[in-house]
Amino acid sequence: MTLDYVALAILAAVILILFYGIIVIHDIPYEIAKERNHPHQDAIHYAGWVSLFTLHVLWPFLWIWATLWREDRGWGMHKISEEQHDMQAQMTHLTLQVDRLTSELNAIKNAVPDSAAVVVTKEDK
DSSP states (O other), X not given: XXXXXXXXXXXXXXXXXXXXXXXXXXXXXXXXXXXXXXXXXXXXXXXXXXXXXXXXXXXXHHHHHHHHOBTTTBTSHHHHHXXXXXHHHHHHHHHHHHHHHHHHHHHHHHHSOGGGOOOOOTTTO
């Protein structure tokens, strides 16, 4: 008889631990958002509760949403656009340099007559 009560107590403890464990797990994206000072942390918290009632279907998306934001760089898009702008400036500079070198090479080819060009063969070496 006492073993029945022990088994019932263990079953109740396991059910409570699972219930609170699921609630704690569903709240992880909100805790991440709160730690990162996310501008949408309330929306993430409410969406976490909705995700709890939809068997955590939204939970991976909430995790991504919470981790994208960082207070020091925001969404991270500004740095990427700055890098792309710098790469575009470098590409433009390199293109202009190649065009200038090509024109100088063509000018040198046109300045040297064909008869003055020296061809080195194996026998001359």
